[in-house]
Amino acid sequence: MVVASPNPIGSEKLIAVEVPIIDLAARGPKVAELIVKASQEYGFFKVINHGVPEDVIRKMEEESFNFFGKPASEKKKAGPAQPFGYGCKNIGFNGDMGEVEYLLFNTNPHCISQRSETISNDPTKFSSAVSGYIQAVTDLACEVLDLMAEGLWVQNTSVFSSLITHLDSDSVFRLNHYPPPLKDRDTSPSSSFQIHHQGNNIGFGEHSDPQILTILRSNDVGGLQICLGDGVWVPVPPDPTSFCVNVGDLLQAMTNGRFVSVRHRALTNSDKPRMSMAFFGAPPLHALITSPPEVVTPERPSLYRPFTWAEYKEITYSLRLGDSRLNLFKACPDKEAQE
Ligand code: OGA
Ligand code: NI
Numbered sequence: 001m002v003v004a005s006p007n008p009i010g011s012e013k014l015i016a017v018e019v020p021i022i023d024l025a026a027r028g029p030k031v032a033e034l035i036v037k038a039s040q041e042y043g044f045f046k047v048i049n050h051g052v053p054e055d056v057i058r059k060m061e062e063e064s065f066n067f068f069g070k071p072a073s074e075k076k077k078a079g080p081a082q083p084f085g086y087g088c089k090n091i092g093f094n095g096d097m098g099e100v101e102y103l104l105f106n107t108n109p110h111c112i113s114q115r116s117e118t119i120s121n122d123p124t125k126f127s128s129a130v131s132g133y134i135q136a137v138t139d140l141a142c143e144v145l146d147l148m149a150e151g152l153w154v155q156n157t158s159v160f161s162s163l164i165t166h167l168d169s170d171s172v173f174r175l176n177h178y179p180p181p182l183k184d185r186d187t188s189p190s191s192s193f194q195i196h197h198q199g200n201n202i203g204f205g206e207h208s209d210p211q212i213l214t215i216l217r218s219n220d221v222g223g224l225q226i227c228l229g230d231g232v233w234v235p236v237p238p239d240p241t242s243f244c245v246n247v248g249d250l251l252q253a254m255t256n257g258r259f260v261s262v263r264h265r266a267l268t269n270s271d272k273p274r275m276s277m278a279f280f281g282a283p284p285l286h287a288l289i290t291s292p293p294e295v296v297t298p299e300r301p302s303l304y305r306p307f308t309w310a311e312y313k314e315i316t317y318s319l320r321l322g323d324s325r326l327n328l329f330k331a332c333p334d335k336e337a338q339e
Helices: 029-041 054-068 072-076 109-119 123-151 161-165 249-254 309-318 333-338
Strands: 013-015 021-023 044-048 085-091 096-106 172-178 202-207 213-218 224-227 232-235 243-247 264-267 274-281
Touching (some): 054 172, 072 085, 085 109, 096 109, 123 161, 123 172, 123 213
Antiparallel strands (some): 172 274, 213 243, 213 274
């Protein structure tokens, strides 16, 4: 079903498209094929029967709401996010802003236990909730990545997942909290945030995720939208029983452009807080990002030059949230101009 609705910002269109839902209980070649199709067409899908235990999710969600419910002065003790820790409204280092507060962690257990000291009155409980959650979603990310490789007929099916299970993986975990706009908020044109007609503000502006794969879950409050290009946005209805999976820039590069790193954003809800938990699977800093031979053919030569995650990360940090970065790594930059 496709229904265009009046547009929230300028020349944008909101379209109700049902995003692909993949049932992982039916694991096998058919599922691998569906995952590949969704990753090519949308760079985004939902997974159900994902195997992440409910109590692991519940504990993480509880800890997260406990933290965001604290007074601002308490929360600030866990900041600033440079890059890890608590951040409020500032996203990254280059002036991007949104109606969001967040906690960002490196997934390394030492880093988590150290951070937990400033986040919770019971740091052991907090860090055990975070570690348990990260372990479970890493397993889910690996299962999905192996199915992707299988669906692409790549012989070494752990070619992608081995990067995020590596001891030195640079994966990160992020808790986002989007409070509803205050009733008396300044909505004058000079206000720094874009105000939507429905009273929804930009929580997390349009961007693609730079890593390999993102596993995101939210409470039952909507706000996530994915971009199908040309100002066409698809709202993703909230569903706490599923996980959203999206292709990151590195996976677009490693699949030689077969999969698309989907641009997306999150809006605030006008009366309820949205809380999302995102795991970003990333390789070690010095891993070389290349495509397995099966996805490079004479008809489809390498689109991108080999590069390291460290190189990519450095460029990402130097740009604005919404800037495209992968184009800078094209094997043949002239082709870009012709597209
Ligand atoms: C992100 C992101 C969306 C959301 O953290 O990269 O896209 O719904 N979050 O919080
Ligand atoms: Ni994102």
